[in-house]
Amino acid sequence: MNDKRHDRRDVELDRYFALARQAPPDISGVERNFETRVMARIREGREPWYALAWRLAPVFLALTILLAGWSLSYSSPAHPADPVTMLASGTQEVALLDYLTGE
Amino acid sequence: MAVPDEGADLVRSAIGGDDEAFAELVRRHKGTVLRIAARFARNHAELEDLGQETFLRVYRDLRSFRGDAPFGHWLSRITVRVCYDALRKRRREEKDVSLEVLAAPVADPSTGNGPSAQLARMILDQAMSRLKPEDRLVITLFELEDRSVREVAELTGWSETRVKVRAFRARQALKRYIGGDDER
Numbered sequence: 660m661n662d663k664r665h666d667r668r669d670v671e672l673d674r675y676f677a678l679a680r681q682a683p684p685d686i687s688g689v690e691r692n693f694e695t696r697v698m699a700r701i702r703e704g705r706e707p708w709y710a711l712a713w714r715l716a717p718v719f720l721a722l723t724i725l726l727a728g729w730s731l732s733y734s735s736p737a738h739p740a741d742p743v744t745m746l747a748s749g750t751q752e753v754a755l756l757d758y759l760t761g762e
Numbered sequence: 763m764a765v766p767d768e769g770a771d772l773v774r775s776a777i778g779g780d781d782e783a784f785a786e787l788v789r790r791h792k793g794t795v796l797r798i799a800a801r802f803a804r805n806h807a808e809l810e811d812l813g814q815e816t817f818l819r820v821y822r823d824l825r826s827f828r829g830d831a832p833f834g835h836w837l838s839r840i841t842v843r844v845c846y847d848a849l850r851k852r853r854r855e856e857k858d859v860s861l862e863v864l865a866a867p868v869a870d871p872s873t874g875n876g877p878s879a880q881l882a883r884m885i886l887d888q889a890m891s892r893l894k895p896e897d898r899l900v901i902t903l904f905e906l907e908d909r910s911v912r913e914v915a916e917l918t919g920w921s922e923t924r925v926k927v928r929a930f931r932a933r934q935a936l937k938r939y940i941g942g943d944d945e946r
Contacts, residue, residue, distance in 0.1 A: 682878075
């Protein structure tokens with residue numbers, strides 16, 4: 660009894676499949692100019708080098724500002740270059756030597 | 763590189779960056795891709811997405827095409843992969859569908875009586891939407907696309923045994939759903 664019911668269901672299912680195979684899905688609407696749309700998406704995905712450069716411009720700007728700030732804050736020399744000042748600061752011998760040797 | 767099929771030059775040109783060559787490949791093979799994808803898409807918008815996604819992957823991976831099999835076979839494998847990914851994603855998103863429509867009677871197609879082919883497809887679509895993605899993929903390729911077990915195994919990258927098991931399970935589940943004695 661149970662086997663018979665299963666046989667009937669197998670047949671029924673096969674009928675569904677056979678009918679569904681008879682009606683292949685309609686793809687004509689999507690097929691039309693499909694390649695144009697695919698190529699448009701591919702081109703969209705590509706980025707020219709200058710577009711990337713423009714996108715990175717704020718990063719470069721921020722980096723420049725940081726470097727400028729850093730160089731300004733560390734630019735005061737530990738040993739003043741002027742020999743007169745150096746003599747006054749008590750490092751006469753070293754300063755004199757540096758001055759004479761041109762270092 | 764040995765590319766045996768007739769589009770060998772096109773494939774080579776496309777790999778070299780020739781957009782026109784790639785567009786010609788799309789033109790030639792869109793029918794194959796869309797026919798497979800249409801078995802899994804719920805509407806035209808989804809079909810368009812599946813088709814485009816397939817060709818975008820092809821474009822991205824074109825350099826990995828070794829040319830030891832026809833380009834069409836390689837393309838079909840990618841299409842099946844894209845559809846499988848879509849089924850898995852949909853499975854996560856989708857809630858159970860109503861199965862009221864499954865009560866429709868079915869007739870022998872040879873006599874021409876009973877529901878139309880469109881109705882049969884709709885009923886099958888609804889029942890198949892309840893299957894696991896792997897089962898649905900296999901039963902669709904096997905029964906609706908009329909592919910052999912070996913072909914399905916090649917397209918999915920699974921073993922023939924796994925394909926047979928999946929097909930069997932899918933049939934059992936479909937019989938339950940369509941017969942109306944779903945035990946869930």
